[in-house]
Amino acid sequence: MTAEVGSGAREGRNLSPLELHVPEPKFRPGDTADYSDLFIPVAGVAVRPEADARPDSFHELAYSLVRVLDDDGQAVGPWNPKLSPDRLRAILRAMALTRVFDERMFRAQRQGKTSFYMKCLGEEAVAIAATFALEKDDMCFPSYRQQGILIARGWSLVDMMNQIYSNKGDRLQGKQLPIMYSVRDASFFSISGNLTTQYPQAVGWAMASASRGDTRIAATWCGEGSTAEGDFHSACTFASVYRAPVIFNIVNNQWAISSFSGFAGAESTTFAARAIGYGIAGLRVDGNDALAVYAATEWAAERARTNQGPTLIEHFTYRAEGHSTSDDPGQYRSANESADWPLGDPIARLKQHLILLGEWDDARHAAMDLELAELVKASAKEAEKNGILGHGLNQPFETMFEGVFEDMPWHLKEQCQQMLDEQKAAGL
Amino acid sequence: MAVELKMPALSPTMEEGTLAKWLVKEGDTVKSGDILAEIETDKATMEFEAVDEGTIASILVAEGTDGVKVGTVIALIQGEDEEAAAPVTKAPEPAPAPKTEEPAAAEAPKKAASGTEKLASDAKAVVADPDIPAGTEMVKTTLREALRDAMAEEMRADDRVFVMGEEVAEYQGAYKVTQGLLEEFGPQRVIDTPITEYGFAGVGTGAAMAGLRPIIEFMTFNFAMQAIDHIINSAAKTNYMSGGQMRCPIVFRGPNGAASRVGAQHSQNYGPWYASVPGLIVIAPYDAADAKGLLKAAIRSNDPVVFLENELLYGRTFDVPKLDDYVLPIGKARIMRAGKDVTIVSYSIGVGLALDAAEKLAAEGVDAEVIDLRTLRPLDTATVLASLKKTNRMVVVEEGWPTCSISSEILAVAMEQGFDDLDAPVLRVTNEDVPLPYAANLEKIALVDVDRVIKAVKTVTYKG
Numbered sequence: 001m002t003a004e005v006g007s008g009a010r011e012g013r014n015l016s017p018l019e020l021h022v023p024e025p026k027f028r029p030g031d032t033a034d035y036s037d038l039f040i041p042v043a044g045v046a047v048r049p050e051a052d053a054r055p056d057s058f059h060e061l062a063y064s065l066v067r068v069l070d071d072d073g074q075a076v077g078p079w080n081p082k083l084s085p086d087r088l089r090a091i092l093r094a095m096a097l098t099r100v101f102d103e104r105m106f107r108a109q110r111q112g113k114t115s116f117y118m119k120c121l122g123e124e125a126v127a128i129a130a131t132f133a134l135e136k137d138d139m140c141f142p143s144y145r146q147q148g149i150l151i152a153r154g155w156s157l158v159d160m161m162n163q164i165y166s167n168k169g170d171r172l173q174g175k176q177l178p179i180m181y182s183v184r185d186a187s188f189f190s191i192s193g194n195l196t197t198q199y200p201q202a203v204g205w206a207m208a209s210a211s212r213g214d215t216r217i218a219a220t221w222c223g224e225g226s227t228a229e230g231d232f233h234s235a236c237t238f239a240s241v242y243r244a245p246v247i248f249n250i251v252n253n254q255w256a257i258s259s260f261s262g263f264a265g266a267e268s269t270t271f272a273a274r275a276i277g278y279g280i281a282g283l284r285v286d287g288n289d290a291l292a293v294y295a296a297t298e299w300a301a302e303r304a305r306t307n308q309g310p311t312l313i314e315h316f317t318y319r320a321e322g323h324s325t326s327d328d329p330g331q332y333r334s335a336n337e338s339a340d341w342p343l344g345d346p347i348a349r350l351k352q353h354l355i356l357l358g359e360w361d362d363a364r365h366a367a368m369d370l371e372l373a374e375l376v377k378a379s380a381k382e383a384e385k386n387g388i389l390g391h392g393l394n395q396p397f398e399t400m401f402e403g404v405f406e407d408m409p410w411h412l413k414e415q416c417q418q419m420l421d422e423q424k425a426a427g428l
Numbered sequence: 429m430a431v432e433l434k435m436p437a438l439s440p441t442m443e444e445g446t447l448a449k450w451l452v453k454e455g456d457t458v459k460s461g462d463i464l465a466e467i468e469t470d471k472a473t474m475e476f477e478a479v480d481e482g483t484i485a486s487i488l489v490a491e492g493t494d495g496v497k498v499g500t501v502i503a504l505i506q507g508e509d510e511e512a513a514a515p516v517t518k519a520p521e522p523a524p525a526p527k528t529e530e531p532a533a534a535e536a537p538k539k540a541a542s543g544t545e546k547l548a549s550d551a552k553a554v555v556a557d558p559d560i561p562a563g564t565e566m567v568k569t570t571l572r573e574a575l576r577d578a579m580a581e582e583m584r585a586d587d588r589v590f591v592m593g594e595e596v597a598e599y600q601g602a603y604k605v606t607q608g609l610l611e612e613f614g615p616q617r618v619i620d621t622p623i624t625e626y627g628f629a630g631v632g633t634g635a636a637m638a639g640l641r642p643i644i645e646f647m648t649f650n651f652a653m654q655a656i657d658h659i660i661n662s663a664a665k666t667n668y669m670s671g672g673q674m675r676c677p678i679v680f681r682g683p684n685g686a687a688s689r690v691g692a693q694h695s696q697n698y699g700p701w702y703a704s705v706p707g708l709i710v711i712a713p714y715d716a717a718d719a720k721g722l723l724k725a726a727i728r729s730n731d732p733v734v735f736l737e738n739e740l741l742y743g744r745t746f747d748v749p750k751l752d753d754y755v756l757p758i759g760k761a762r763i764m765r766a767g768k769d770v771t772i773v774s775y776s777i778g779v780g781l782a783l784d785a786a787e788k789l790a791a792e793g794v795d796a797e798v799i800d801l802r803t804l805r806p807l808d809t810a811t812v813l814a815s816l817k818k819t820n821r822m823v824v825v826e827e828g829w830p831t832c833s834i835s836s837e838i839l840a841v842a843m844e845q846g847f848d849d850l851d852a853p854v855l856r857v858t859n860e861d862v863p864l865p866y867a868a869n870l871e872k873i874a875l876v877d878v879d880r881v882i883k884a885v886k887t888v889t890y891k892g
Contacts, residue, residue, distance in 0.1 A: 022615040103461065107479045110436045112499070115689045166867050174867025177691040193693040194651060195623060228622030230654060256623055258599040263622050328473065332598055373460070395867040400874055404862050415860060419873060 023262035027334035035342045043067035043286075044077025048295075051302040055281040055309075062272035062282035065316060068291035073352035079295040081133075085359040091132050091290050092350050092360075093368060094152045095124040099347065100372045101147070101157060102321075104380055105164055109178075109325045113388040114164045116178045120145045122288070122320030122338065125346035126251050127221070128152045129290040133297035134219060139209075141189045141202035141220035144179060145251065153186045157376060161383035167394045169386035174395035175403065187216075196226040199235035199248070206239070206246035206304075217245040217304040219297070224271050224314075225256025225264045236278040236312070243309035247300045248280075250312065251287065253319035258332040272314035280310050287315030288343040290350045316343070397423060430485050430504040436467065436476055437498045443743075444498060445469040450491045456484045458505070465491070465502070482507045542688040543871025546878070547740055547827065549780030551787070552747070553715065553764040553800075559756055560717070566747035574716035574748055575605050575681075575737065578723035579643060581753070583613055586641060589727055590617040592628055593645030593682075602647045603683060603742055629655030629680065633663045633732075636678040641727060646682035649698045649736065655680075656701075663732035664707030679726045681735035684712070685777060685827050686875060688740065692863035697828030699775070702734040703804040703837070709758055710804040712736040714779035716746035718802055721756030729758065736804075738777045761808035763815070767797035770885050771815040773838055774825040775801040778876065782825050785881035794889060804834055812838060813846050820851040821888040827876050830858040852888040857881050 027033040046066045049058045068079050075082075083091075102119040109117040120127065127148030131140070140149050150160060162169035164178040172182060182190035189205075192198060202220035209216050226232060227250055239246050250271045254261050264271070275282025281303060285296045293315060300311035318341040322329045354360030387394045401408060401416040408416070435445065446468040452458060458478045465476040485504040489496055496502065556562075569577070583589045590613075595602045597610040597620040610618040621628040625646060632642040646652040652659070659680055666676035686695040703710045709731050713719040719737070726733040748754075764779060765786050772782040779800045786796035797815050801808065816822055822842055824835040835856035842854045860874045886892030 020616055022619060024615070104479070107461070107477045110474070110476060111479050112434060112436055115437075173865075174870055175692065175863075175865050177689075177694075177866055180691070193691065194653075225623045228624040228627060230624060230626045257602075258595055259620055259623070263620060265622070330473065377460075389868075395865070395870050397870065397873060400860065400862055400865055400870045412861065 023260070023267055025260035025262060025333070027337065029330060029332065029334060031334045033334040033337040033340055035340060038342060040342055041065045041067065043070035043289075044079075046077065046079060048078035048299070051299060051306060052308055055275070055279055058281075059276055062276055062284055062314075063270055065284050065286050066292045066296055067286040067289055068295060069286075069289045069349050069353055073349065073356045075291055075353060079292060081291055081295040081298060083291070083294065085354065085357060087132070088350065088354055088357075089360065091129055091152075091294070092347065092354065093372070094128045094132075094148065095290065095347050095350070096368060097372050097375070098124050098128060098148045098151045100369070100376045101151065101160075104376045105161070106321075106325065108164070108380070108388075113384070114166070114178045115389060116325055117164065118144055118179055118324045119321040120148060122341070122345060123251060123253050123315070123317040124148050125290040125293050125350075126249065126287045126315045126317060129293035130219065130247075130249065130297040133294045134301060135216070137187050138216050138301070139187045139189065139202070139205050139218045141198035141205070141218060142191060143195070143198065143221050143223060143226070143251070144191050144193075145223070146221050147179065147181070150181060150183060150186055150188055153188070155183060155186045155188075157379040158382045159183075161380060162386055165383055165386070165388045167383065167387035167389070169383065170394070173399045173402070175399075178389070196222050196229040196231040198222070199229075199231045200238065202246050202248075203235045203239045203242075203244045203310075206244040206310075207242050210242075210245055210307075215305065217247070217301060219247040219249065221249040221251055223256055224250055224252040224254075224261050224266065225259060227271055227274060228264050236274065236280060236310075239310035240278040240280050243307065245304035245307070246310045247297065247304060248310060248312040250274075250314045251317060252314050253287075253317050254337075255319050255323070255329070255333065257323045257327060258329075260333075270314060272312060275312035280312050281308075282312045282314075284314045284316060286343055287317030288341075288346045288349060290346055291353070318343070431480070431482065431507050432501045433464070433503040433505055435489075435496045435498050435500045435502050436474075442469055442498055444495050447489050447491055447493045447496050447502060448473065450487060452484050454484050454487055458482060458484060478505070480505075480507065543868050543873070543875055544686055544688045544740055546872060547686070547777055547781065547875060549784050550744060551780045551783030553762070553783075555763050555766055557717065557762055559721070560749045560751075565750040567750050568745050569716045569720075569748040570743055570745050571716045571719050571737070572603065572605050572607075572742040574720040574746075575723055576607055576609065578720045579606070579727070580609060580612065582724055582727040583609070583617065586727075588639065589641045589643065590619065591643045591645060592619040592621055592632055594621055594623055594647050596620060596645050601645065603739060605737075605742070606645065625651050625655040626658065629658040630662070632678055632680075633658050633666075633676060636663070636676045636732070637666060637674055641677050643679045643681060643727060646680065648687075648694060648739070649682055649684040650694045650696055652680065652682070652698070659702070659708070659732070659734065660705050664705050667731070668707060675730050676732045677730045679723070679729075679733045679735055681723070681726075682737060683739040683742070684736035685738050686740070686859075686864055686871075689866060689868065689871065691866040695864035697826070699736055699804050699826075699828060700833045700837075702736075703807075703834060704832075705805075707732070708805060709733040710736065711758065711802065712776040712804055713802055714741070714764075714776055714800050716744075717748045717754070718756065718762065718800070720748055721754045722758065722802065724753075724755045725758050728755070736776065741777055756802075759803045759806040759808055761811040762800045762802055763797065763811070764800050765796070765798040767795040767819065769795040769819055770821040770823065770889055771797045771799060771812070771819045772823050772825060772881065772885065773799045773801065773812055775804060775834065776827065778825040778827050781876060781878050781881055784878045785825075785885065788878065788882060789885055792891075794885060794891065796885060801834070807837065807841070809841050809845065812841065813849075816842060816846045817849045820849055822850075822854045823881065823884045823888055824854065824856045825876060825881050826856065826858045828859060829861055830856060831861065833858060852890065855884040855888055857884050
C-alpha cells in the first residue's frame with residue numbers, strides 16, 4: 001500500500017495542518033518598489049582579512065557587504081585597492097564600451113540583424129573590474145552575461161560581432177547561438193546554454209592547473225538563480241576538498257528571467273553564505289562598486305595563487321534590462337525597481353570617484369562616450385561587411401560536418417559528398 | 429537610397445504583431461537609440477529603436493495596424509551619409525506591403541531566417557480518429573491551448589494533480605503552455621521552482637510516491653538531461669523495485685526536438701532515449717486533439733510518463749473534439765491518411781512532413797498511407813505491421829538523429845515480424861548525424877524535409 005499524503009488517518013490527532021510556502025516577490029508590475037527595508041552597510045566598514053586567514057575566521061563577510069566607494073564617491077576602508085588614475089580610467093572605459101556595445105547589438109537584434117542578444121546593463125563592473133584584477137591568462141568560465149571580460153581583455157569587437165551576426169567572419173562557423181562566444185586566445189571558455197555547467201569545469205581546470213604546477217588560476221561566474229543547480233554544489237564540494245585555485249562569482253542581479261532571487265533561497269540567507277557550509281572563503285560585495293569588485297577579486301586571486309583554495313564572491317547587483325531580447329520584464333516586476341536601485345550605477349559611481357580625484361570631468365566623459373559610440377559603430381559596419389544573420393546564407397555547407405569529431409568519420413564524409421553533389425546538381 | 433525599416437521580431441518564433449504606436453512622424457530627424465514605434469505581440473510590448481541617424485522619409489504602415497508580418501517594410505529612413513535632396517516617393521497605401529523588387533543583397537528579412545521553416549506544415553489528418561464519435565462538434569484550438577486545457581480539466585477533476593517547473597506560474601510558462609493555470613488553481617498547485625531540473629524532477633518523483641500526481645514541466649527537454657537520473661533510475665523503477673508496493677504516477681512534459689535557431693544544445697530529440705527505458709511510457713503527439721487526449725491519459729496513468737511536445741507546433745491550430753472528457757488510449761498509433769502503395773510512419777512534427785509528402789505523391793499517382801505513432805513506448809507495432817502487410821513498402825520519418833532511433837526500431841520490427849511482407853528495404857529519413865548548427869542555411873540542410881521523404885518513397889516504390 002502506498003503511504004499517501006492527505007489520505008486520511010488524521011482522526012484522533014490534534015495537530016495543526018502543515019503549510020507549503022511559495023516565495024513571492026515584494027513588488028509586482030503596478031507596485032512602487034521600496035528598498036527602505038534593505039540593509040546596506042556603510043562603505044569602508046567591512047574588515048579585510050589577511051589572504052591566508054582561515055575561511056571560518058571571517059564568516060561575517062558572507063552576511064555583510066564589502067563596499068569601497070561611499071555615497072559621495074570617496075574610496076574608503078581597508079578594501080580600497082588604491083588603483084592609479086590610469087587604471088581607474090581603463091576600467092571606466094571598458095565598462096562604458098561594454099554598455100555602448102550592448103546597446104548597439106540589442107538594437108541590431110530589433111532590426112533583424114541577429115536573432116538573439118543579452119545585455120549586461122547595470123552589472124558591467126561584475127565582469128570588468130574582476131577581469132582587471134586577474135592576470136590576462138587566468139582562465140575565465142563565464143555565464144552568458146560576462147561579455148565584459150572579452151572587452152576588458154581588449155578582444156576585437158568586430159570578432160564578437162561576427163559571432164553575433166553568424167556571418168562569414170564568424171570563427172565558430174555559424175555553429176553556435178549569438179553571444180555564445182568561445183575565445184581560447186583570451187582565456188575565455190565557450191559559453192554554454194545550459195546553466196552552471198561551467199562551475200565544475202572551472203574547478204576541474206583549476207585542479208589540473210594545480211596538479212601540473214602551473215601558475216594560472218580559474219574564475220567562473222553564474223547567476224544567483226543558477227546556484228540552485230546541482231553543478232554549483234558539486235563544484236563547491238570539489239573546490240573545497242581539493243583546495244582548487246578557483247574564484248566562484250555569483251552575480252546576484254535579483255532576477256532569473258521572471259523568478260526573483262527568493263526562488264534560489266534569498267529569503268532565508270545570502271548567497272555568499274553558501275560558502276560557509278563548504279568551508280570556503282565567502283565574501284558579499286557591492287557589485288555596482290567597481291573598486292569593491294576589483295578588491296575582492298584581487299584578494300581571492302592572491303588566496304588562490306598561494307594555495308589557500310577557493311573563494312566564493314556574491315556580487316550584489318541589479319539586472320537593469322530584460323533577461324534577453326526575448327523577454328519583457330514589464331510583465332513581472334515593478335517599473336521603478338531598476339531606476340531606484342539603492343546601489344546606483346557602476347559607471348556613474350566610478351565616474352564620480354574619478355571626478356572627485358580631479359582625474360576626470362564631464363567633458364572628457366562625454367568625449368569618451370562619443371568616441372566609443374563611433375568605435376562601436378565603425379566596428380559594426382566592418383562586421384556587417386561579412387554579412388548579417390538575416391538571410392543566414394553565410395556558412396559554406398560542408399562546415400556542417402566539420403568539427404563533430406577530430407577526424408571526419410567515413411559516414412560523414414560520404415554524407416558530405418552526397419550533399420555537395422546534390423547541391424551541385426541542383427545548381428546551388 | 430533610403431534605408432527600409434522592417435517589422436522587427438521580438439524572438440525567432442514571432443511571426444506578426446501590432447504596430448501599436450508611432451512616436452515619430454515623417455520629416456523627423458532621428459538618431460541612434462531613438463524610439464520610433466511601439467510594437468505589441470500577445471506576449472509583450474517592445475520599443476522599436478533606430479540604429480542609425482537619418483530622417484524619417486515615409487511611414488508605410490499606420491499605427492494601430494494589426495497582424496503586421498515580420499519583415500514588412502514599415503517606414504523608410506533617409507540615411508545620414510546621403511544627400512537629402514532626392515525626394516522619397518511615398519507609398520500610396522499605408523498597408524503592410526509585401527516587399528517585391530529589392531536587390532538580392534538587401535533581401536535580408538527582419539525576421540531571422542530559420543532552417544526550421546521547412547518543418548512548418550498545417551497538414552491535418554485525412555482520416556478521422558475512430559475515438560471521436562461521428563457528428564462531434566470540432567473546435568479550432570492551438571496545440572498550446574489543448575495542452576493547457578488537458579491540464580486544467582484534470583486539475584479540476586482531481587485535486588492531487590499539480591504543475592511544477594521553472595516559470596510555470598507567474599510567467600505562465602516559458603512557452604505560455606500553463607497560461608491561466610495560476611489564476612485558476614493558485615500558487616499551491618501551479619508552482620514556480622528554483623532553477624534545477626535535477627531538483628524538481630526528484631521532488632516531483634517524491635511527491636508522486638507520496639500519492640500526488642505531479643506534472644513536471646521542463647522548459648525544454650534539453651535542460652532535462654540532468655534530471656534523467658531521477659526519471660530513469662527512480663521514477664521508471666519505483667513500481668519494479670518496490671515489488672509493486674509503490675507507484676510513481678508522474679508526467680514529465682515539455683518541448684522536445686529542434687526549435688528555431690537555438691543551436692546545438694537546445695535542438696535535440698530525446699524520443700529514442702526515453703523510449704528505450706522499461707518502466708516509462710513515452711508519448712509524442714502531432715496534433716492538438718491527440719495532445720489533449722493523450723495528456724489527459726498520461727495524467728491519469730499510474731506509470732511515469734515522458735510527454736514530448738514540440739515548440740514549433742505550439743502555435744499551430746487543429747480541430748479538437750468538443751467532448752466533456754476526451755481521453756485517448758496510450759499505446760495506440762493512428763492512421764492519419766489511408767493509402768495502398770506505401771506506408772510512411774512518423775511521430776511528432778514529422779507527421780506534418782509525411783502528410784505533405786503523401787499529398788504531393790498522390791499527384792504523382794503514389795497512394796501513401798501515413799501512420800502517426802503517437803506513443804513511442806509501448807510501440808503499436810500491430811498497426812504498423814498491418815499497414816505494411818497492405819502496402820509492402822515503408823519509409824520512416826523522424827526529426828532526430830538516425831542512429832539508435834525510433835526509425836531504427838521500426839526497421840527492426842519490420843525485419844523481424846514483417847519480413848515476408850516487404851517488397852523493398854525500409855528506409856529512414858532523419859536529420860543529419862551532426863549537432864544541429866545555428867546558421868540558417870546549415871540548420872536547413874541538417875533537418876528532414878518533404879523532398880527527402882518523397883525521394884525515399886520513390887526509392888522504395890522503385891519510381892525514383
